[in-house]
Amino acid sequence: MRGIIYKDMCLFFRSLDIRMFLIAAAALGILIWNQNVYGGMLASIMAAMLVGCQNVVVYEKEEKVEWGKYQRTLPVKCGQVVAGKYAAVLLTVMVSLLLSVVLNLATFAAYRTFLPDALGLSVFLSLAIPLSWTALSLPFYYWFGFQASQYTSIALIFPLFFFVKNFEDGKWAVPDLMIPLTGHAWIPLIFLSVAALFAISLAVSTVGYCRRK
Numbered sequence: 624m625r626g627i628i629y630k631d632m633c634l635f636f637r638s639l640d641i642r643m644f645l646i647a648a649a650a651l652g653i654l655i656w657n658q659n660v661y662g663g664m665l666a667s668i669m670a671a672m673l674v675g676c677q678n679v680v681v682y683e684k685e686e687k688v689e690w691g692k693y694q695r696t697l698p699v700k701c702g703q704v705v706a707g708k709y710a711a712v713l714l715t716v717m718v719s720l721l722l723s724v725v726l727n728l729a730t731f732a733a734y735r736t737f738l739p740d741a742l743g744l745s746v747f748l749s750l751a752i753p754l755s756w757t758a759l760s761l762p763f764y765y766w767f768g769f770q771a772s773q774y775t776s777i778a779l780i781f782p783l784f785f786f787v788k789n790f791e792d793g794k795w796a797v798p799d800l801m802i803p804l805t806g807h808a809w810i811p812l813i814f815l816s817v818a819a820l821f822a823i824s825l826a827v828s829t830v831g832y833c834r835r836k
Contacts, residue, residue: 624699627707628714634681635715660738663730667723667745668752672780674719675756678712679776682760686769701833705765709825712757716750723749751817755779758817758824766831 685691694704723745731737756779764772 624703624707624710627694627699627704628711631681631708631711632714634684635677635711638680638684639677660730660734660736661741663727664741664745666726666730667719667749670722670726671719671749671752672756674715674722675753675760675779676776678715678753678757679760679772682764682769682772702829705825705829705832708761709757709821709828712753712761716753719749719753720746747813751813754817754821758821762824762827762831765828765835 697704699707724742727742727745731742756776759779760772760775763775
């Protein structure tokens with residue numbers, strides 16, 4: 624199982640397209656420039672979305688080399704195979720979290736302003752977006768293949784762009800968005816909901832993979 628996690632992490636980083644990375648970096652820079660002190664928050668949301676997309680790219684790489692055929696010959700239980708994939712996803716979420724903190728702190732330093740509410744919302748979304756992204760796309764991958772998971776990922780892009788667009792147009796404000804997170808009862812409930820979604824996704828993916836095997 625550790626080998627499977629290591630394989631997924633290597634694929635995650637080695638399949639990064641340098642040209643796409645430079646384009647994304649330029650887009651994030653423009654976003655920070657246009658949105659001033661809140662630019663780091665919006666940039667971290669886009670970075671979290673990119674992390675979710677990069678996990679889907681790993682599925683594509685496996686599909687192209689027909690990794691599944693070799694994987695089924697390994698002396699590893701089907702549940703461990705799927706658990707290894709989800710463990711690798713949890714590790715990539717740390718990349719999203721790190722990018723969120725760096726982007727926000729860099730923005731605060733540039734504008735000499737520190738906004739705890741923006742940082743708090745950024746950190747939450749940097750964890751929730753990749754986890755929810757993979758939790759929704761992985762079951763389709765294990766049940767129906769890469770293309771189904773790809774279509775699911777494309778559908779997930781639209782609500783995130785809707786969120787960023789409304790913020791850019793001034794329709795939403797960070798303090799208003801933080802209201803559901805400020806109550807002590809809501810904070811654990813939200814995190815438990817994301818954790819429950821991830822756990823359910825793991826169970827559904829395990830059934831799908833074992834059925835196909």
